[in-house]
Every structure is written in C-alpha cells, then in structure tokens.
Amino acid sequence: LPATETRLMQYRLPVRSGKLWGEVSGLSAEEIASAIEQEAAMKVRDEEVQKVAAAKNAIEAFIFEMRAAPNSSHGGSIDKDALETILSAAEEWMWSEEADASDSEGIAAKHAEFKAQAEAICTEYFSAVATEKAQKEKEMEEEAARGAAERAAEGDDGKAQHDTRKLSKPDRMRKVQKHKDNGTELFKGKNYIHATKAYKEALTHCSHFFDLSPEDQEEVNGVKLSLYNNLALCWTKLDNFDQVFKCASEALALEDKNTKALFRRATVFEKRKQYDLALAD
Numbered sequence: 001l002p003a004t005e006t007r008l009m010q011y012r013l014p015v016r017s018g019k020l021w022g023e024v025s026g027l028s029a030e031e032i033a034s035a036i037e038q039e040a041a042m043k044v045r046d047e048e049v050q051k052v053a054a055a056k057n058a059i060e061a062f063i064f065e066m067r068a069a070p071n072s073s074h075g076g077s078i079d080k081d082a083l084e085t086i087l088s089a090a091e092e093w094m095w096s097e098e099a100d101a102s103d104s105e106g107i108a109a110k111h112a113e114f115k116a117q118a119e120a121i122c123t124e125y126f127s128a129v130a131t132e133k134a135q136k137e138k139e140m141e142e143e144a145a146r147g148a149a150e151r152a153a154e155g156d157d158g159k160a161q162h163d164t165r166k167l168s169k170p171d172r173m174r175k176v177q178k179h180k181d182n183g184t185e186l187f188k189g190k191n192y193i194h195a196t197k198a199y200k201e202a203l204t205h206c207s208h209f210f211d212l213s214p215e216d217q218e219e220v221n222g223v224k225l226s227l228y229n230n231l232a233l234c235w236t237k238l239d240n241f242d243q244v245f246k247c248a249s250e251a252l253a254l255e256d257k258n259t260k261a262l263f264r265r266a267t268v269f270e271k272r273k274q275y276d277l278a279l280a281d
Contacts (some may be wrong), residue, residue, distance in 0.1 A: 051104035058271045059094060059111045066118055069092050074128035082121045090114045140238060143193045169216055171210060176205045176223060180230075187234060196234045199227050225261075226253045232264045242269045 027035070066087055070078045093099055102110070119126055168174075183198030206224050209216070212239060228251035235243035245268040251261035266281035 048104060052107060054101075054273075055104045055107035055111065056094065056099075057275075059090060059107065059114070060275050062115060063116075066122075069122065069125060072125075074125050074132070077124040083118060086117045086121075092123050094158060099278055127249060136239070140193065141273075143191075147200070163210075166210060167208070169212065172205060173220075173223075176202045179205065180183050180223070180227060183230060187230070190237075191235045192234045196231055196238075199231045203227050203231075221254050225251050225258065228254070229258070229260045229264070232261065236264065236267070241271050244268050 025216060066083060069075045070080045093114075099107065099110075116171065153240040179198045179202035183195045183202065186192075186195035186198055196251040202272055203224060207222055212220065217253070228247045232244050232247035232251065235241070244264055248261045248268070251258055252265065255261070262281045269275070269278035269281065
C-alpha cells in the first residue's frame with residue numbers, strides 16, 4: 001500500500017491592534033500597559049509594607065535595648081525613671097492610630113525623635129558605649145597588624161594557598177590538623193585574629209585533596225564543618241557578625257541540621273532584627 005501523504009496547509013490570520021480577528025484574541029496595547037502599571041503599583045505597595053514592618057521592628061528593638069541599658073556595665077549614670085517615661089511613650093505610640101496610619105518615613109522619623117530624647121538624658125551612657133566600641137576596633141586593628149608583621153617575618157603569609165603539591169591524603173591531613181590544632185591553642189589564649197588565620201589555613205589545605213573516595217570525602221567534609229564552626233565562634237568573639245553568618249552558612253551547606261551552625265546563624269538573625277528567621281533556626 002502506498003504511504004499516506006500528509007499535506008501541511010498554511011493560513012494567514014490578519015492581525016490588528018494586537019488582536020487576531022475571529023475567535024483568537026489577546027490583550028490590546030492599552031490593556032497591557034494598564035496591567036504593567038497595576039503590577040508596578042502593587043510592587044511599590046508591597047515594598048512599603050516591608051519598610052513599615054522594618055521601621056516598627058527598629059522601634060521595638062530600640063525599646064528592648066534601652067530597657068536593658070540601666071543594667072549594663074555603663075548604665076549606672078542613667079536616670080531610670082526619665083528613660084522609662086520615654087520608652088513607655090514610644091510603646092504607647094506604637095499602638096496608636098497615628099502609628100497605624102504612618103508610612104515608613106513617618107515611623108522612622110518618630111524613631112529618631114524617641115532616640116534623640118533618650119540620648120539627651122543618657123549622654124554618659126552613649127559616650128561610654130562609643131568609647132568602648134572604638135577601643136575594641138583599635139585593638140582589633142593592632143592585633144591584625146601584629147599578625148601580618150609576624151607572618152611576614154616568618155615567611156608564612158598564606159603558604160597553604162601556594163602549596164599545590166599533590167600530597168597523599170594522610171600527608172595533607174596532617175597539615176590540616178596542624179593548623180587546626182594551632183588555631184584552637186590560639187583561641188584558648190584569646191588570640192582570636194590569629195586563630196581565624198590558622199583555621200583558614202587549614203581550610204585552604206582541605207581544598208587541595210584530590211581523588212578522594214566517598215568515605216574520604218565524608219571525613220574531609222567533617223573536618224571542614226568543624227573548621228567553619230570554629231571560625232564562626234572566633235568571629236562572634238570579635239563582633240564581626242557578617243563573617244559569623246558567612247561561616248555558619250558554609251557549615252550548614254555541609255550539614256543543614258548542624259546545631260552549632262544553626263545557633264550561630266540564629267544569633268546573627270537576632271542581631272539583624274530578623275526575629276522570624278532567628279526563631280526558624
């Protein structure tokens with residue numbers, strides 16, 4: 001029997017103003033423009049809702065932190081009654097109709113107003129806090145400078161980065177463990193900057209393993225997990241919470257239910273006032 005012949009028929013459908021004549025229809029140019037405009041307006045509204053929530057969270061965090069201030073190491077000079085009057089007023093405003101009707105800029109302005117009132121009666125407290133922060137930053141800079149000088153003198157500034165030899169797994173692991181143990185000793189001595197350097201050197205050596213079996217890779221991942229958690233703890237001691245978040249996230253990429261990493265990431269979320277994310281961790 002001859003093969004069945006199939007013919008493809010072509011038709012031209014007239015198009016006018018973005019619509020097909022007949023039963024097939026679409027949106028006109030005006031309708032598309034209107035839909036785009038509505039979507040943009042909804043996006044602006046959604047962004048404002050998020051800004052309002054963030055601004056209100058900032059006031060709540062201010063109230064919480066200032067209520068704790070009189071009991072802090074620098075809080076002895078604070079007039080507790082005067083401060084409580086300001087904080088109570090801030091709380092009352094948060095529940096007011098004015099607050100409900102305010103946009104993000106209005107709420108931020110009110111926050112600035114309450115903060116200025118608190119600073120006016122807590123000048124010694126805020127001055128002491130600022131001085132302590134500046135001193136800590138200075139000490140960190142000096143510690144970093146000393147560490148750089150020591151590494152330069154010893155010729156050991158990032159040696160692991162350049163050690164690309166194909167060492168056997170046991171030999172490479174000994175280098176990893178050496179730097180890890182060194183970091184732990186430095187941490188115990190409260191030399192946190194130097195400890196981070198040692199842990200980073202250990203991680204760099206971890207990146208030079210090759211041709212690992214699944215079992216060996218699991219062992220290396222376990223060591224890396226420990227190193228990232230140790231680094232996160234060091235950065236916590238140094239009040240560098242961006243680095244805490246980064247190291248905790250690296251640890252969770254290796255083990256998503258790791259308790260230490262979840263706790264340290266939650267601490268960062270709390271510092272950032274992202275309380276829902278902190279609670280989730």
